[in-house]
Amino acid sequence: MGLDNVAVQWPRTGRFYEPVAPAEFVDFAALAEKAPATAAPAAALADHIAETGTVRATGYSHLVDLLLGLNGVLYATEAEVEDEDPVIDPDGCAWIAGGLERFVAGHADLGDEVTFDTVSEVLRRAVANGRLADQQQRWLDDRLAALRDEQDEPPQWSFTLTELSVLANFYRRCADRGFAVYADF
Secondary structure: OOOEEEEEOOOOOOOOOOEOOHHHHOOHHHHHHHOOHHHHHHHHHHHHHHHHOEEEOHHHHHHHHHHHOOOOOOOOHHHHHOOOOOEEOHHHHHHHHHHHHHHHHHHHHHOOEEOHHHHHHHHHHHHHOOOOHHHHHHHHHHHHHHHOOOOOOOOOOOEEHHHHHHHHHHHHHHHHOOOEEEEEO
């Protein structure tokens, strides 16, 4: 079983979190219909969100961790450490959506295919112009190296910008409507 990020009502009113009705995401089906033929994973993601109000998040977890600079973001591990439920509150959803949206905008000139190399390029450009650029570059180099396997091969990421845009839209919808996301794994 992998990681599912399930939209839930916020705050919890009883002992358990109540899932958000999939009807809150029904318009994601239109995103699936508009996705280009080359973006089948984006269409599948949008359809799944429209039907269930859930994202199968396992495949995105390392990418999101890298983009946001923390570990276990989609697993809501920070809340777990504090002996709380593994839930991303609406502000956390807004933060995740904002990071994904900025990445998608920064990647636009590199084309629709998102790979380890293109992610690295976007992040290098982002830190090059920031304060403490040398320190941030060393941090980024360490994070990128940690993602490589024993043979120094990078992760075989193969996303599209459309797919990551759909993912960002899920977290933005949760944030804008005051929903939280329960990390079910």
